Amino acid sequence: MTRLRTILAGNLKAYRNEMGLSQLKLASLVDTAPNYIAMIEAEKRFPSDTMLEKIAAALRREPCELFAITPIQKQWQETLLAELAEFISSKL
Numbered sequence: 001m002t003r004l005r006t007i008l009a010g011n012l013k014a015y016r017n018e019m020g021l022s023q024l025k026l027a028s029l030v031d032t033a034p035n036y037i038a039m040i041e042a043e044k045r046f047p048s049d050t051m052l053e054k055i056a057a058a059l060r061r062e063p064c065e066l067f068a069i070t071p072i073q074k075q076w077q078e079t080l081l082a083e084l085a086e087f088i089s090s091k092l
Helices: 003-018 023-030 034-041 049-058 063-067 071-091
Strands: none
Touching (some): 003 034, 003 063, 023 034, 023 049, 049 063
16 A cells, blocks of 8 residues: 555544544545445545545545644554564564
8 A cells, every 4th residue: 555545544534533424424425435435544445636625625624634644643653663662672
């Protein structure tokens, strides 16, 4: 998977959850199938520019925000790296 897909998937899910939207509700708002939203979040599909704009509008975000490294992701990355370092140290 590409880094862009990973960032988009994480941000989409985080912003959707932040707004209390299910995949079904978001799909309804952007006129697509719920499994399409699920596939974007699973990094299996990458939306068109038109769909990105619809998703961003439904999430009350600018399209570029869907690709920003958010504090949520930064915290997740730091936690993951710390756990990985701890695991590696325990094996040495």
